[in-house]
Structures are given as structure tokens and as C-alpha cells.
Amino acid sequence: MTSAKKLLKLAKKWQRLANMKRKRISFPRATRNPGESCNTPSVVADKGHFVVYTADQRRFVLPLEYLNKEIFKELFRMSEEEFGLPRNGAITLPCDAVSMEYVVAMIQQKVAKDLEKALVMSISNGCYSSSSYLPPDLPNKQILICSF
Amino acid sequence: MLSELMNFFRACFRPRSDRYIHTGSDAGGRQDGLLWYKDSGQHLNGDFSMAVVQANNLLEDQSQFESGSLSLNETGPFGTFIGVYDGHGGPETSRYVNNHLFQHLKRFTAEQQSMSVDVIRKAYQATEDGFMSLVTKQWPLKPQIAAVGSCCLVGVVCNGTLYIANLGDSRAVLGRVMKATGEVLAIQLSAEHNVCIESVRQELHSLHPEDPQIVVLKHNVWRVKGLIQISRSIGDVYLKKAEFNREPLYAKFRLREPFKKPILSAEPTISVHPLQPHDQFIIFASDGLWEHLTNQEAVDMVQNHPHSGSARRLIKAALQEAAKKREMRYSDLKKIDRGVRRHFHDDITVIVVFLDSNLVSRASSVKSPSISVRGGGINLPHNTLAPLTTPMEAGST
Numbered sequence: 001m002t003s004a005k006k007l008l009k010l011a012k013k014w015q016r017l018a019n020m021k022r023k024r025i026s027f028p029r030a031t032r033n034p035g036e037s038c039n040t041p042s043v044v045a046d047k048g049h050f051v052v053y054t055a056d057q058r059r060f061v062l063p064l065e066y067l068n069k070e071i072f073k074e075l076f077r078m079s080e081e082e083f084g085l086p087r088n089g090a091i092t093l094p095c096d097a098v099s100m101e102y103v104v105a106m107i108q109q110k111v112a113k114d115l116e117k118a119l120v121m122s123i124s125n126g127c128y129s130s131s132s133y134l135p136p137d138l139p140n141k142q143i144l145i146c147s148f
Numbered sequence: 149m150l151s152e153l154m155n156f157f158r159a160c161f162r163p164r165s166d167r168y169i170h171t172g173s174d175a176g177g178r179q180d181g182l183l184w185y186k187d188s189g190q191h192l193n194g195d196f197s198m199a200v201v202q203a204n205n206l207l208e209d210q211s212q213f214e215s216g217s218l219s220l221n222e223t224g225p226f227g228t229f230i231g232v233y234d235g236h237g238g239p240e241t242s243r244y245v246n247n248h249l250f251q252h253l254k255r256f257t258a259e260q261q262s263m264s265v266d267v268i269r270k271a272y273q274a275t276e277d278g279f280m281s282l283v284t285k286q287w288p289l290k291p292q293i294a295a296v297g298s299c300c301l302v303g304v305v306c307n308g309t310l311y312i313a314n315l316g317d318s319r320a321v322l323g324r325v326m327k328a329t330g331e332v333l334a335i336q337l338s339a340e341h342n343v344c345i346e347s348v349r350q351e352l353h354s355l356h357p358e359d360p361q362i363v364v365l366k367h368n369v370w371r372v373k374g375l376i377q378i379s380r381s382i383g384d385v386y387l388k389k390a391e392f393n394r395e396p397l398y399a400k401f402r403l404r405e406p407f408k409k410p411i412l413s414a415e416p417t418i419s420v421h422p423l424q425p426h427d428q429f430i431i432f433a434s435d436g437l438w439e440h441l442t443n444q445e446a447v448d449m450v451q452n453h454p455h456s457g458s459a460r461r462l463i464k465a466a467l468q469e470a471a472k473k474r475e476m477r478y479s480d481l482k483k484i485d486r487g488v489r490r491h492f493h494d495d496i497t498v499i500v501v502f503l504d505s506n507l508v509s510r511a512s513s514v515k516s517p518s519i520s521v522r523g524g525g526i527n528l529p530h531n532t533l534a535p536l537t538t539p540m541e542a543g544s545t
Contacts, residue, residue, distance in 0.1 A: 044475055050484075050492075051475040064480055067488045076491050084367035087439060090475050091491055 053090055058097035062104070071103055074120045177524050182486055183463070184524035188456040191215035191228045192516050193305050194504035199459035200523040201436075201467065201496045205487035207525030208235035209434050209495035210246040210298075216518025218306060219257040224513055227263065227306030229253070232318045232497050234299040234434035236376070241279060241298035241383035246522065249275045249300070263306040265418045268313045272300065276382050276414040283385045287392065294392040295401045297376075297384030300416065301338060303432055303501070308509055310337070310423050310430070313416040315380040317342040317435045323447040325426045332428065332451040334443035339417035341380040342435075343370040348379050356411070373403060373411060380413045387411040425505040429458075432501070436494035437462060440469035450500055459498040466496055486526060497523055 045051045045061045052060050066072050075093045082094040093100065106119055177186040177198070185199040192215045200209060214229040229250055235242030253271035260267055286293050299316025312320050322335040343349050349363045349370060356362040364374045371377055376384065385392045386401050388410040393403055431446050441449075441462065449465060450458045470493040471481040481492055 044472075044477060045480070047477060048480060049476065050480065064483055067484055073488055076488055080491070082367075084369055085491060085494075086474070087369075088473060090473065 051090055052100075053092045054097045054100050055092065055094055056096045058100070059090075060097075060100055060104075066107060069107055069116075071107070071116055071120055075103070176521050179524055179526070181482065182489070182526065183460070185457075185460045185463075186521055187460060189213070189519060189521065191501070191519055192226055192514075193228050193508045194502040195455055196502060197455060197458040197460070197498075197500045198521060198523060199463050199498050200525060201463050201493075202486050202525045203436075203489040203493050203495050204239075205490075206239045207495055208239050208242055208298075209233070209436070209497040209523065209525075210235065210239070210242040211497045211499060211523035212246055212250060213499060213521040214250055214519065216516060216520075218254060218263055218304065219261075220254045221258050224515065225257065225263055225306055226514060226516060227304060228501065230303040230430075230432050230499050230501055232299075232301040232432050232434055232499060233382075234301075234316065234318050234436070234495070234497070235296065236298070236381075237296040237384075238292070240293055240296045241381075244279050244282065245275055245298050245300055245382055248278055249302070252278075253304075263304060263309075263311070265311065265420060268302065268304065268311055268418055269416065272313065272315070272382075272414065272416045275300075279383050280385055280389075283383070283392065291392075291396045292398065294386040294397055295384070297381040297412075299378060299434070300382050301432060301434075302416075303430060305423070305501070305503070305508065308423055310421040310427075311418065312337045312421065313418040314338040315341060315382060315414060315416050316378045317438075319433060319435070319438050319443075321431045321443045321447060322421075322427055323429045323431070323451055324424070325428055325451075327426060332447055334447035336443055337419060337421060337430070339419070341378050341417070343372055343377055343379055352379055356409075362411070375401065376412070378412075380415065382414055384412050388414075423503060423505075423508050427503055427505075429500055429502045431462070432497075432499040433462070434495065434497045436496035437466050437498055439494070440466040440473075455500075455502050458500040462498045462500070463496050467493060495525075499523075 048064050049061050050064055050067065052062065054060065075095065076091075078095075079091065079093050083092055086092070095103075103119065106116065176189065177184050182202040183199065184202075187197055187199075189196050189198070191213070196213060198211070198213055200207070200211065202209075210233040212229070212231045214231075216226060217224050218227045218229060219225060231246065231249060233242040233245045233249075249271055252274040253267060256267040256270045256274075257263055283293050299318045300314070301316070301318035301320060302311075302313040303320055304311040304313075310322075314320070317340045318338070319336060319340065320338040322337050323332045324335055325332050341348055343352065343363050352362050352372065361373070363370055363372055365371075366374045369377060372379055373387065376387065386397055387393070390406045390408070393401070393406070395402070429450055431450060433446075437446070445465070446462055449462060453461060467481060468478045471478040474481070474492050484492055
């Protein structure tokens with residue numbers, strides 16, 4: 001069984017890895033308020049891609065395959081908890097652009113499942129402050145172990 | 149301690165189960181990916197077109213189209229019944245309504261030997277009571293069923309009269325041709341119970357004068373008790389009986405203060421419309437369609453194209469609009485798998501009922517072959533609550 005110490009080590013390794021990779025990642029940018037009406041003409045993503053905005057309103061154009069990654073499924077779930085389902089605008093995920101770059105770097109590196117789980121935990125801890133997302137039978141103190 | 153946490157995440161990341169794909173319950177429809185459709189069929193009063201697109205992991209929209217006897221008796225009265233049931237929190241309530249409401253309606257029609265507003269009201273009440281009993285029975289093992297509910301839109305065409313009953317925010321829109329211009333006018337027939345409408349918020353405030361927090365703005369959207377956008381539904385018993393608003397229901401559904409009277413109602417708004425010769429068709433659809441198309445856009449689209457495939461065409465138009473809002477291509481939107489797809493659009497059900505004035509005016513005693521079609525979708529093999537039970541799924545089913 002994975003120990004807390006091992007998990008922490010994995011997460012640190014991943015952070016190092018992401019930092020190294022980060023400098024080389026670039027994304028198409030467009031300034032746009034995610035809450036604004038869709039009536040304004042917007043750039044449609046390239047074929048095979050979807051668009052998400054981070055909480056700090058950076059626009060990310062990402063390959064459709066990313067939607068099958070557990071980390072994205074988790075981010076979408078968190079987005080629903082945080083902002084509700086999108087109605088008239090684009091999708092906003094409840095993390096900042098730096099975290100999103102980490103996530104993208106991680107997927108590009110094809111990191112191991114354990115590391116992916118550690119990342120899920122670090123993001124859900126960092127972006128989502130309320131514990132109501134977790135099942136009620138899980139004591140709050142358990143969340144502290146992943147606050148690195 | 150840590151292992152529990154890891155188990156929680158493992159439970160979140162359950163494997164895909166697409167290999168268990170099977171198609172909708174009744175014959176006649178076709179499944180193409182997440183789209184189910186029956187482009188054309190005949191009913192007592194004309195023809196019809198039906199389509200459903202799935203976005204949720206388990207389809208929460210359920211629907212049925214029935215034509216023939218509206219009574220348990222073979223002697224009728226005869227007519228057409230349309231039901232669109234948009235579930236939330238899981239598919240249990242909408243499935244229950246799909247399996248019981250029409251049977252109740254037939255029973256009351258037989259008792260009263262005619263179709264009436266009273267028959268429809270009683271059928272809704274019996275369905276709500278039946279689901280409440282089911283929740284009472286399942287509560288000890290499956291408490292989350294208390295937080296599952298469904299909108300319920302029904303249309304009945306019988307004896308030249310159209311009855312429309314509604315709970316929630318699905319919508320029925322009539323297309324009526326204007327004699328002078330030949331243009332088709334969109335007439336909304338159903339009342340809606342969504343608190344985004346000011347009069348619905350006012351109604352709640354007047355029903356609950358002691359609670360200034362009965363409706364609150366959350367995520368920029370009005371919600372009853374900060375939880376739900378509709379004020380009337382089948383199910384959602386956690387907001388109807390205080391005995392179901394307690395542990396082990398998830399904390400996010402539990403209210404801080406106990407309530408004495410139901411917060412949500414199951415009393416449908418029912419209207420009666422004598423059909424006129426220039427009433428061409430009625431579009432019944434869940435809110436998934438109406439969040440992307442206006443009543444007039446939908447009616448124009450039906451009027452300006454062949455009857456066959458009307459429902460599918462409306463869904464395509466709504467998905468194209470959804471893709472535009474999400475800043476992506478329609479062809480890419482269609483590739484997104486169910487589950488995560490709910491972030492791009494909702495489940496959408498559309499039934500277009502065309503009215504042939506010669507057939508509509510015919511007496512309701514004329515016998516005709518009966519038709520029964522259920523809207524299809526892709527479902528998991530087992531009856532799970534999704535997405536509510538995700539963290540506890542290992543212990544359920």
C-alpha cells in the first residue's frame with residue numbers, strides 16, 4: 001500500500017519534472033472573459049481540440065484525447081462543483097494557468113498513474129477549499145497529508 | 149487513513165463500461181453513437197418524429213410516445229400521449245415516471261370513462277406517491293435516491309383537444325400557421341417552474357414568507373435553497389419531506405434548519421387547448437434544447453423542412469449552437485464521450501408531433517392500432533446512481 005511519504009516523494013518528483021517542461025510549453029492565447037455572452041465572435045478551436053479557460057481567464061486549446069484523462073475528468077467534476085455547469089459561455093476550470101500547465105506537462109510526459117493521483121490531490125486541495133466535495137465519512141484531517 | 153483516501157480516488161476513477169452498450173428499450177428507433185432517433189412514425193392524429201442525444205453517463209432524459217387507447221379498456225377513448233421526463237441527480241426518477249405515469253393515466257381514464265384535467269392531475273399525484281413509497285423503501289440502503297428527481301412534461305391529444313401538463317422546465321411549443329401571411333407562429337403551451345423566472349421566485353416567496361433564503365443566487369444562477377433550479381418536480385423528496393433531509397444523505401443536500409412544509413411541489417400546471425385546423429405541430433423538448441434554440445427558431449426549422457427527421461434536425465441545430473458557445477467544432481463535439489459530455493451540453497430529448505386536422509377532428513372512439521415508442525440511450529448494465537454515489541459506489545449495487 002502506498003504510504004504518505006512515498007506519495008509526497010512522487011508529487012515532488014512530478015513538480016520538478018513539470019517545472020523543467022514548463023518553459024517549453026506554449027498555448028494560443030486569447031483574452032476573453034469566460035462569463036461573457038457567446039454572441040461576440042470567438043475563435044473556434046482547431047480540428048480535434050476543445051477549449052477551456054482557467055480561473056485566471058487564460059484560454060487553453062487542448063486535444064480531445066485529454067478529455068479521457070482522469071485528471072481532466074476530475075477537473076471538470078470540480079468545475080461543476082465550483083461554478084455549476086456552463087450555460088451560455090465557454091468552460092472554466094477551477095485552477096489557475098500555472099496548474100493547467102503542470103497538468104498538460106504531466107500528460108505530455110505520460111507520467112505514472114500514482115503521480116497522476118498525487119496531482120489530482122494537490123489540485124483538488126489547492127483549488128477547492130471546501131471539504132463538502134469529499135464523502136461525509138472521510139474525516140477532514142486526512143486531506144492535510146496532501147497539502148504540499 | 150491514506151488507504152481510505154486512495155480508495156476514494158480509485159472509486160472516482162472507475163473504468164469505462166462502454167462494452168456493455170445496448171440500444172433503447174423499444175423497437176423502431178436507431179442508435180448512432182450517443183444519438184437515438186426515430187425519424188418518422190404514424191399516430192392517431194398524424195405523424196411524429198423523435199430524437200434523443202445523451203450527454204450524461206447514464207441518460208437522465210426519458211421519453212415516451214403512445215398512440216391508441218388512453219384507457220385500460222379496449223374501448224378507449226383513443227388518442228395520443230407524449231411524455232418527456234428530464235431527470236436530475238440520476239436516472240431513477242425519470243425512469244420510474246416513464247414506467248408508471250402512463251399506466252396511472254390509463255387507469256384513471258378507465259375509471260372516469262373520459263380524458264380530463266382531473267385524470268391527468270390524478271396520474272401525476274399517483275406517480276409522485278408511488279415514487280415516494282419507493283424512496284421510503286430504498287432509503288435505508290440507498291439514501292441518495294432521496295436527492296433524485298425529474299421534470300415531467302405531458303401532452304395528450306384526445307377528441308380534438310390538446311392537454312398540456314408540466315412540472316419543471318421542459319417545454320411544449322405549438323406551431324400555428326397564420327392564414328394571412330402563411331408564416332408559422334410559435335406559441336408556448338407549457339408553464340415553466342424554473343426560478344430563473346421572476347414570477348416563479350415570487351410564488352416561492354409567497355409560499356414561504358418565513359424564509360427569505362428560499363431562493364438564492366448561486367454560481368450566478370437562481371436556485372431553490374441554493375440547490376435546485378426548478379420549483380416543482382416528481383421526486384426530490386429530500387426537499388419535500390424533512391424525514392429524508394438528514395444523514396446519511398450527503399451534506400451538500402442537507403438543509404441547516406428542518407422544514408415543516410414541502411419546499412418543492414408536485415402539482416402540475418395543466419392547460420387545455422381546443423385544436424384548430426391551422427395548428428400544424430407541437431414540439432415537446434427538455435430544457436437541453438431550449439437553452440440553445442428559441443421557440444421561434446425551433447418552430448421555423450420544423451416548418452421549413454420535411455416532417456421526417458424533424459426532431460433529429462432540431463437536436464443537430466442545438467448541438468451546433470452548443471459547439472459554438474464552447475468555441476469548438478460541431479464535428480469534434482460529437483466525438484466527446486458520455487459523462488464528460490455533460491459539460492458541453494445537456495441530455496436533449498425532442499418529440500415533434502404533427503397534427504393532421506382531418507384526423508384530429510375525428511371522434512376519439514375510432515379505434516386504431518396502438519403505438520408505443522420509448523426514447524433510447526446507452527446505459528450501464530446495472531442500476532447505479534450517477535454521479536452522486538461515485539465515492540461510495542464500491543459499497544452499492
